[in-house]
Structures are given as C-alpha cells and as structure tokens.
Amino acid sequence: MNMVLGAFAQVLSVKMLLIMILGSFVGIVFGAIPGLTYSMGIILLLPLTFHLPPLMAVTLLLGVYIGGMTGGSVSSILLGIPGTPSAAATCLDGFPLSKRGMAGKALGTALISSIFAGLLSVATLMVVAPIVAKFALKFGPAEIFSLVFFGFSTICGISMGNVLKGLISGFIGLLFTTIGIDPVMGMSRYTFGIGQLISGVDLLAFMIGMFAIPQVIKILSVDESLLTRKISAKVSTQYPSLQELKRMFGLMVKCAFIGIGIGAIPGTGGPIAAFLGYDQAKRKTKNNEPALEGVAGPESANNGVTGGALIPMLTLGIPGDPATAILLGALLIHGLKPGPMLFTQHADFIYGMYAALIVIHLIVLLMQGFGIQLFVKVLNFRKSYLYTTILVLCTIGAFAVNNNEFDIYVMVFAGFLGYFLLKFGFPVAPTVLALVLGPPMEENFRRALILSQGNFWIFLQSPISWFFYLATIFVLVGQVRRSLLAAKVRKGS
Amino acid sequence: MKKERYFSVLVLGLCAFWFLNSRSIPPATMPGAPGPKFFPYLVMGCLAVFALIQLALSFRSPKIPTSTPVSIPTLSPLEGKVEERDETEEGQEGGCVDPDDLVPDRRSLIAAFLLILLYVVGIDLVGFYPATIPAVFFGLLIAMKGKTPWHKLVLPTALITVAVYGVFTFALKVNLPAGKLW
Numbered sequence: 001m002n003m004v005l006g007a008f009a010q011v012l013s014v015k016m017l018l019i020m021i022l023g024s025f026v027g028i029v030f031g032a033i034p035g036l037t038y039s040m041g042i043i044l045l046l047p048l049t050f051h052l053p054p055l056m057a058v059t060l061l062l063g064v065y066i067g068g069m070t071g072g073s074v075s076s077i078l079l080g081i082p083g084t085p086s087a088a089a090t091c092l093d094g095f096p097l098s099k100r101g102m103a104g105k106a107l108g109t110a111l112i113s114s115i116f117a118g119l120l121s122v123a124t125l126m127v128v129a130p131i132v133a134k135f136a137l138k139f140g141p142a143e144i145f146s147l148v149f150f151g152f153s154t155i156c157g158i159s160m161g162n163v164l165k166g167l168i169s170g171f172i173g174l175l176f177t178t179i180g181i182d183p184v185m186g187m188s189r190y191t192f193g194i195g196q197l198i199s200g201v202d203l204l205a206f207m208i209g210m211f212a213i214p215q216v217i218k219i220l221s222v223d224e225s226l227l228t229r230k231i232s233a234k235v236s237t238q239y240p241s242l243q244e245l246k247r248m249f250g251l252m253v254k255c256a257f258i259g260i261g262i263g264a265i266p267g268t269g270g271p272i273a274a275f276l277g278y279d280q281a282k283r284k285t286k287n288n289e290p291a292l293e294g295v296a297g298p299e300s301a302n303n304g305v306t307g308g309a310l311i312p313m314l315t316l317g318i319p320g321d322p323a324t325a326i327l328l329g330a331l332l333i334h335g336l337k338p339g340p341m342l343f344t345q346h347a348d349f350i351y352g353m354y355a356a357l358i359v360i361h362l363i364v365l366l367m368q369g370f371g372i373q374l375f376v377k378v379l380n381f382r383k384s385y386l387y388t389t390i391l392v393l394c395t396i397g398a399f400a401v402n403n404n405e406f407d408i409y410v411m412v413f414a415g416f417l418g419y420f421l422l423k424f425g426f427p428v429a430p431t432v433l434a435l436v437l438g439p440p441m442e443e444n445f446r447r448a449l450i451l452s453q454g455n456f457w458i459f460l461q462s463p464i465s466w467f468f469y470l471a472t473i474f475v476l477v478g479q480v481r482r483s484l485l486a487a488k489v490r491k492g493s
Numbered sequence: 494m495k496k497e498r499y500f501s502v503l504v505l506g507l508c509a510f511w512f513l514n515s516r517s518i519p520p521a522t523m524p525g526a527p528g529p530k531f532f533p534y535l536v537m538g539c540l541a542v543f544a545l546i547q548l549a550l551s552f553r554s555p556k557i558p559t560s561t562p563v564s565i566p567t568l569s570p571l572e573g574k575v576e577e578r579d580e581t582e583e584g585q586e587g588g589c590v591d592p593d594d595l596v597p598d599r600r601s602l603i604a605a606f607l608l609i610l611l612y613v614v615g616i617d618l619v620g621f622y623p624a625t626i627p628a629v630f631f632g633l634l635i636a637m638k639g640k641t642p643w644h645k646l647v648l649p650t651a652l653i654t655v656a657v658y659g660v661f662t663f664a665l666k667v668n669l670p671a672g673k674l675w
Contacts, residue, residue, distance in 0.1 A: 003521075022573065030507055047661070047667065048660075048665065050667070051665055051666070095560075116634070131575060163665040164543060164546060164547055165547070167539075168504060168540065168543045168544060168547060171539055171540040171543060172504070172507070173534055174536045174540075175511060175533070175536050175537065175540060178511075178536065179534060180534040182529035184529075185500070185521075185529055187513070187518065189515075189518050189529055189533065190511065190514055190515075190533070192514065213609065216605070216609070217602065217605045217606065217609070218595075218597065218610070219633045219636065220596035220601060220604070220605035220632060220636050221598055221601040221604075221605050221635075222579065222595040222596070222597050222598065223595070223598065223638060224636050224637065225639075226608070257595065259570060276511075317594070332587075377572050383636075384633055384637060385633070385635070385649055385653070386631050386633075386634030387635065388628075388632040388633055388653065389629075389653050389657075390627070391609070391628070391632060391658075392614070392625055392629065392653065392657055395612070395616060395621070396621075396657070396669065399621075399670060400667050400668075403668060404619050405670050407614065408613050408616060408617070408670075409613060409617075412609055412610065412613050416606070420574075423496075424496050424497065424499075424500040425496070425497070426500070426579045433537075433587075442532040442533070444533070445527075445532065446526065446527055446531070449526050449527055450523060450526045453526075454526055454527075
C-alpha cells in the first residue's frame with residue numbers, strides 16, 4: 001500500500017504532470033494525423049528522454065502511446081480516414097455518424113470508451129503482470145529461446161496480409177543483427193571493414209530510419225496541396241447520456257477484454273482487436289445502420305490493447321508490436337532490462353509506471369474532451385512544415401542515443417531500405433521486430449546448446465518450451481489461413 | 494509481379510554477399526557447440542529459401558493487389574486527383590488524406606533522396622546547424638513544388654531552426670555534431 005501511495009505521490013509532482021501532458025498531447029496529435037503514427041511520435045520524443053530519470057522518460061513515451069491510440073479516432077470520425085491502423089474500424093460507423101451531424105457525440109463516445117477500456121487494461125496489467133513475471137523466473141536459455149521463437153512467429157501477424165513477404169522482411173532484419181561482436185564468443189562478424197560496426201547496428205537509429213524516413217520521403221515527393229484541405233466546421237465533444245452509457249456498458253467491458261487478450265498475444269495488436277470489437281458491436285445492434293455502439297466497440301477494443309501489450313513486454317521482454325518494441329528499446333537505454341527481474345529489482349519503477357498509466361488516461365480524457373477544436377486545427381496544419389521538422393528531429397534522435405555520427409548514417413540506410421521495402425510491398429514492422437528479437441534468440445539458442453554440450457533435445461525437454469512451440473504453430477497456422485483467405489477474397493473481387 | 498521478382502533476386506544477392514563475408518569468421522572454439530557462423534548461416538539459408546519461393550511465385554501468380562488497405566482512400570491513386578465526397582451536414586469538407594494514396598512525383602522523389610543524403614553528409618562535415626538550415630529550406634522548397642515563392646520559406650526555415658535550437662541546445666543541452674571540418 002505504501003508503495004502505491006508513494007508511486008502516486010511521485011507521479012503527481014508538477015514535473016511529472018507536465019511530462020504526461022506533453023506526451024499525451026504529442027500522442028493525440030500523432031494519432032490524429034493520418035500518415036503520422038504514435039510509434040513515430042514515441043521515436044521522435046525519445047531523444048528528449050535521455051536526460052530524464054527512467055520513470056519520467058518512460059512516462060513521456062507512455063503518454064504518446066496512450067494519447068496516440070485514443071487520438072486515432074479524431075480523424076476516423078471527422079474525415080473517414082483512420083489516424084492509426086487501430087482506428088480503421090472506427091471509421092465504419094464513426095464517419096457516417098459524423099455525416100449525420102453526430103460528430104460530437106461520436107467523438108465523445110470514442111473518448112469515453114477508449115479511456116474506460118484503457119483503465120481496465122491497466123488494472124489487468126497490474127494483476128496479471130506480477131504473476132507472469134514470477135512464472136518467467138523459472139525460464140532457462142532453452143525456454144527463453146522457445147519464448148523468443150514464439151515472439152518471432154508474431155511477424156506473420158504484422159505482415160500486412162502476406163506471410164511470405166513478412167518472413168522475408170523479418171529475416172532481413174535478423175541478418176542485420178548478426179553484424180558486430182557475436183554474443184557468446186565475442187568474435188567480430190560482418191563489419192565489412194567499418195570500425196563503427198563492431199558494436200553492431202544501433203537498434204534505435206535503425207528504428208527511427210525505418211519508421212520516419214520513408215514517410216518524410218513520401219510527403220516531400222507528393223503534391224502537398226492534395227494532402228491538406230480545411231475542416232471549416234466547429235466540432236465539440238458531446239459525451240453520451242447516462243442511458244446510452246448504460247446501453248453500451250456491457251459491450252465496452254466485453255470489447256475491452258477482447259483488446260486486452262489480443263494485446264497480450266504478441267503480433268496481433270490494435271487493428272485486429274478493433275475489428276473484433278466492431279463485430280461485437282454489430283452483433284449487439286443487429287443492423288447495419290451506423291450507431292454509437294459501432295464507435296464504442298472498436299475504440300474499447302483498441303485501447304484495451306495498450307495494457308495487454310505491456311504484459312509480455314514488461315514481464316518477458318517480448319514486444320508485441322512496433323510501439324512496444326520502441327518502448328522496450330527506451331527501457332534498455334535507461335538501464336532497465338524488461339523481464340521478471342524488473343519486478344523484483346525495480347518495483348518502485350513498476351508501481352510508478354502503473355500510477356502514471358492511470359493519470360495519463362485521465363489527462364487524455366480532459367485534453368481530448370476539451371481541446372478537440374485544437375486537434376481539428378492540427379489536422380489542417382501544413383504537412384511540409386511538419387515532416388521537414390521530423391527529418392531534423394530524426395537526425396537528433398539517431399545521433400543523441402550514443403553521441404555517434406555514424407548512427408545518423410545507419411538511420412538513413414534503414415530509412416532508404418524501409419522506403420524500398422514498402423515500395424516493393426514488404427512490411428517494415430517485421431524487420432524492426434526481428435532486430436529486437438534476433439540477439440536474444442541467437443544468444444539463448446547457443447547458450448542452451450553449450451549447456452547441453454551440443455544436444456538439440458534440450459529444446460524439447462521442458463513443458464514450457466513445448467507450450468511456446470505449440471503456441472507458435474497455432475499462431476502460424478492461423479495467420480497462414482487468414483493470409484490465404486484474404487488472397488481468395490482479393491481474387492474474387 | 495516484376496517488382497517482386499527483382500526484389501527476390503536482390504535478396505538472393507544479399508544472402509550471397511553475406512555468405513562470402515562469412516568465410517573470414519573463425520570456427521567454434523568449443524567442441525559440440527555452434528560457433529559464430531551458425532546463426533548467420535541459418536538465417537541466410539531460410540532467407541534464401543523464402544526469396545526463392547517468392548521468385549517462383551512471381552512467375553506463377555496473376556496480377557492482384559498484395560495487401561488490403563487499412564484506410565479508406567479519398568484520392569484516385571492513378572490520377573492523383575481528389576475524388577468527389579459527400580458534403581456533411583455539419584459542413585465539413587474533409588481534412589487531409591493518407592499520403593499512401595498518392596503517387597509521388599519522380600523529380601521530387603529523387604530530390605528528397607538527394608536532400609537526405611546531402612544533409613547527413615553535411616552534418617558530418619560542417620556540423621548540425623550549418624547543415625540543418627539549408628536542409629530545412631530545400632526540404633520545404635521540394636515539398637511546395639514551386640507553388641510558394643522561395644522568400645516565403647525563409648521565415649518557416651528560421652522558425653524551425655530556432656525551435657530546434659531552443660529545445661535541444663538551449664533547454665536540454667544536447668550535444669549535437671560539430672562537424673569534422675572545423
């Protein structure tokens with residue numbers, strides 16, 4: 001109890017509140033503007049955190065994460081264009097409602113359901129994470145390998161509907177993890193005569209390049225006048241009535257738990273949860289007419305994902321999506337290694353983070369509720385100014401991680417690679433996820449074999465390993481089936 | 494499909510390049526345990542197999558879109574023109590569109606690549622701020638496609654640079670590259 005009170009006292013200081021307000025604001029802005037993602041927002045704010053204490057730094061980034069997930073609904077409802085992929089399902093009923101003059105009501109419903117589900121997901125995180133962390137203490141190298149292997153299978157889930165392309169993209173990422181000192185014997189590999197490559201490819205510089213530079217190139221090369229048109233209408237948030245809330249409460253709870261469950265499975269994430277939430281909403285309304293339920297369902301589900309996705313990231317060090325992969329990188333920069341030991345050695349940090357998550361949700365509620373007109377204005381902002389600034393921020397971010405100019409070159413290389421991957425129809429998220437998972441995968445694989453003196457049976461001896469291998473097969477079969485189904489639908493259309 | 498064919502060949506080339514560079518890596522020092530080459534070989538092997546499958550599929554598959562768009566396009570990707578949309582009862586006219594739905598202008602695309610390359614080399618040689626000012630200016634110039642006169646971009650360039658200086662150098666005291674030439 002003392003720890004909880006202490007955590008809230010820590011989080012409610014003026015400095016922390018300002019940090020949370022900044023993070024939430026940036027998150028909502030990045031979530032609301034199509035083309036900008038909250039993952040990019042987290043990356044761009046990362047250099048600001050280097051001089052901050054760990055809790056403050058992570059709080060800032062969590063503000064962007066939660067603000068971004070919630071802010072995505074603004075453009076979905078007002079423009080019919082999802083600000084984030086997670087908000088795509090919100091468009092389906094949100095935009096038609098907006099066209100019928102119910103934009104304010106739809107925005108209010110989206111906000112209330114997002115915050116409700118977000119808080120529920122934080123509560124679940126607080127209950128489930130310590131249990132998972134305790135269990136994870138029993139893991140040896142073979143079990144960790146099977147877990148990372150399972151994490152790697154999630155690449156199929158973030159492959160934009162083409163598993164083969166996702167795997168190619170992911171294995172390109174794995175190839176880049178082999179650059180530098182090998183993790184077990186300390187021998188230098190694939191440095192190609194470049195001295196700076198001995199320490200390997202910097203993960204964050206690579207991530208910044210992959211996520212931000214392709215977008216900058218795209219914006220600079222298209223006609224800007226086609227990107228921005230003014231929203232002339234005045235919009236204000238109107239919250240649903242008590243009766244409407246009562247009507248939607250069951251749906252919100254159900255969808256929030258769908259989101260939490262989906263979020264806890266690495267590689268699934270917001271878009272899938274949101275569409276499942278939308279499906280639940282349509283089952284409830286039993287007609288195809290746009291309704292507030294069609295906004296509440298997907299928004300509850302995608303915000304439920306936030307707390308759910310933090311469970312494997314914090315307890316096992318397995319990021320489920322690009323945003324949590326960047327958060328994991330940020331934790332490592334601040335000397336905090338996600339995994340079971342984080343809960344025993346840095347309990348004050350964990351409790352502080354829980355408290356921060358709760359306060360951030362309340363800040364987002366107030367900020368988006370009262371400041372909707374401001375965010376509408378942001379949607380009218382010229383994209384050229386925004387993206388030129390982003391280019392500058394990217395270089396600062398890449399450089400400031402290690403104060404190393406070479407990392408800026410790494411960022412540009414990754415950016416160009418990302419651009420061409422996307423141009424050829426290959427997703428970039430698997431490459432980034434592979435960069436995070438590659439080193440622990442190789443290290444634990446080889447450590448396990450050293451322990452067993454080269455006997456490969458060590459990977460099949462533990463029931464924990466079996467559990468993760470079966471989960472991997474389950475995920476892979478599911479994704480391949482979905483991919484084939486999608487191809488069939490495309491062929492048909 | 495042609496694009497995928499070229500990409501598969503490039504990936505196979507990457508695997509070959511990695512393989513050739515593996516020869517200089519020493520073997521395992523512990524008997525029975527996999528050495529530093531083991532994991533890269535495994536990755537290379539899998540990647541080569543996937544690339545070959547992709548290559549084979551590129552000869553067989555009919556021309557169909559490879560991914561389902563997550564956004565609702567408001568622009569015609571072929572013409573780059575804004576499609577007709579219903580006016581809303583609240584009088585909204587739509588705000589911005591997804592950049593993924595637009596076709597890039599080839600000259601601007603090359604200029605954007607060159608700008609980024611020169612910017613990075615500039616940072617390395619002359620330092621962060623001397624490289625940033627022209628990069629921001631020319632970045633805006635490329636993005637505006639000549640629709641805004643150059644002198645109107647001077648103020649935004651100055652504002653962006655001052656804002657970056659204020660936040661990172663003045664407030665956060667972040668050390669930025671000084672340049673190798675000075």
